[in-house]
Amino acid sequence: MPERAIAAQIAQWLQEGLITRFGPFIQVERSGGAFVLAAVAAPESALEQTIAAINAFPEVAHHYLRTHLLNCWFVIACENERAVTGVARVIEQATGYRVWLFPKEREYFVRLRLLPWTPQTAPDEVTLADWSGLLAQTRPTEPSETSQTEGMVPRPLSARERALLIATQAGLPCVVEPFRTVADHLGWRENEVIDTFSALIARGVVRRLGIAVNHYALGYRANAMCVWDVADEAVDAVGSWLAATGAVSHCYRRPRHLPHWRFNLFAMLHGRTRDEVEAQRARLIEACHQRFPQALTAHDALYSTRILKKSGVRLRPTAIA
Structure with missing residues (x-):
């Protein structure tokens, strides 16, 4: 596909609302x-x-x-x-x-993956025993972007890094040579933009350069933040397993607030309908009980009913102390 056609397609998707942005995904923790x-x-x-x-x-x-x-x-x-x-x-x-x-105490997985089929309409050969590796041996999976940079000591952004991220945090231009356009705006050379982005990605400050899909516009209108109360000694094993199933888009360990909030494992599920999400959640719970007996003691699902704000990280010209 020609580069000009790709740029035009991304611009059209943005206009139609099929994607919400095209640009860097910033992870402020790494800075x-x-x-x-x-x-x-x-x-x-x-x-x-x-x-x-x-x-x-x-x-x-x-x-x-x-x-x-x-x-x-x-x-x-x-x-x-x-x-x-x-x-x-x-x-x-x-x-x-x-x-x-x-x-966030630990990140197990961050990436939105929409299944081409649902638990109810899965191909005949996909069973509970092997659906995304739920009951079978945990399958290999891509590590999260954060796991690849764990152990690195975060350091503040340089003035040039901050300038580049501020210039592109709302999105990259939908043109054939977006880095050249950004460079012209900043008064840089194109290779300086590319090299700075490469360094930010290597440090984990930028997860990736890409598009954010509007899953609502694609028909996946139901999503739930599934929260689980998992025994402290088992939560990392359960979280890593859950991340490897391919069923969730985000998976984190977070603190409890006893006695008001008992849950320590958070994961997002997406589907076309709430029934579809509930079917996925039921399978995960059943699989967890079989794989980790007595580890899971309670669970709940918090469904999104309205998007109230979705702007992404916004850096300021000067860091706020």
Whole structure:
């Protein structure tokens, strides 16, 4: 396919809403920042004003309404860990409700993979015993981008790295030579843009350059944040196994908040309908009980009902202390 046709196709997908962005996927943790999941329990009587107050913060990158007492789930993205707590406290003052923080303790998998078939319509040869490796020996899987950079010491962005990410964080231009266009904008040479991106990818600051699929527009309109209460001594084994099944798009270990929140393993499931997601979840739970007896003691599914904000990480010209 000619390069010009590819660029035109990406631009068309953006216009049609089939994809939400084309550009770098920034992981602020690798430059010393923090990307922390948070939640608020907003009563129905104050829901809309609470949503508006949370969305007003530029540090809030994603925000979803979910089916739970803790109904407003959002991500706070800051360029240092201390700032996250500060933002959370200010959000509490703005809304009048406690902000519950669920920092990532370990990442097992991050990548959206939409199955071409569902558990109900799977080919005859796909059975529960081998569906995505659930009960069979865990199959090899691609490591997450974070696992490939674990052990590296995060370091702050240089002035040039920051300038490049700020110039492209909203997306790359949909042209045949996007790096040359970015270079012209910054007053750089094209190879400087390519070399800087290559270094950022090697450090894990940029997960990848690519597109973000709008799974809602593709018909996958049901998704659930599945939360599991797994024995502490087994959670890493269960999380690694769950990540290798191919069934989930995100999988993390996060802290409990006892006695209010007992769950320590989080994973996202996507499907065309809620019934489809529930069928996937039931199979995973059954498989987990068989593979890890007594490890899983409770579980729940928090379904997304509204996308309240989805802007991604936004860096500022100067890091905020």
